[in-house]
Amino acid sequence: SMPDTAERGNRIMAIFHFTVKIVGRSKGKSVISASAYLNGDVMKNEETGRISYYTSKKEVVYTSLMMCENAPPEWLHVPEENIKRFQQSIRYKRADDKDAALEKFKITFQKQRLWNEVLKIEKNADAQLGRSFEFSLPKEWSRQEQIDYTTEYIQKTFVDEGMCADWSIHDKGDGNPHVHLLVTMRPFNPDHSWGSKEVKDWDFVRDTDGNIVVDESHPDWWQDKKNPDRHGIRIPVLDENGVQKVGARNRKQ
Structure with missing residues (x-):
């Protein structure tokens, strides 16, 4: 059967797979672990103290956090002492591109804050924490096209609808570039507090x-x-x- 196609201007893009899952407490899957995997990085679950390590994942070629309009802006604050501590780390000192390493650290820190805030509000044993998406990208696209089109799609589909989007592009160079995306499920009120789920x-x-x-x-x-x-x-x-x-x-x- 033919793959689904989505028209992009004068281009047709083939979407070969698109999966959606709910990340919830009842499934035993940690949303912090899911985000750390997506980012190929280290994250701490403040609730359990458990740390998820995925720094050996080299296929993470781009990562982004897109906060919706009503999300609390202070969640994006990365304290100076955390930045200084990271700059003392072996990872930073060994990084070929120190600016990129620091930028990645900041984004990961912000994502860690977002999902720990979700855990604080979603206390029920069967609480749904986020939606997880995975979809492939046309390998014919340049990296910049992959980033631009994915950003536009996530902005329109999720962020403009009041969700925060934690996503990255994974590409092992085997002809299967794909996006991992986690989005929040609980809306925010205009005063930046959490709203009620529908x-x-x-x-x-x-x-x-x-x-x-x-x-x-x-x-x-x-x-x-x-x-x-x-x-x-x-x-x-x-x-x-x-x-x-x-x-x-x-x-x-």
Whole structure:
């Protein structure tokens, strides 16, 4: 089958793979570890004290952090003492390009702050922490085109919609350049505080006047425990075969 194509100006780009996963507490996958892998760097999980090392990953050819408009600007602050400590490190002293090494350190520090802040707010054992994407890039593109087009795509698709985007391009030189991307799931309020995650609004059975039918004996009757005013007979979500979709923990959708 032909790969999906996305038109870019007068170019057609073939997207050969595109995967999406949720990084959550219940899966046992650390969002700090996921970010450290994506960046090919070292990150500390402030909650557990665990440090993730991925400095041997040489295929990370570009890395970026794009914060959305309402994210707290102070999360981007890298303290002077941390910079000085890094400049004393073997990694910095051995780096061929010291400016690039310092820039990478700062970005990684900022990403570490972002995901540790996510861990502070998402306390539930089954909390969803972020969405993880991986997609391939056309190897015909120059590195700059890969960076520019990916930046534009992530800005429009995620950052403009209120998400922070932690991403990098990996390229082992084997003809498979690809992007690893982690985005936040909880929105920010205009005052830079965390907002509420969207509550799924069910479609409820309504009468001819458009009012929600109240029948608590109906098998599909549902009431929100936290907000009892949200209630009704849920209209089931069916898959393409007309079968009731079932979500996590066998909950009807």
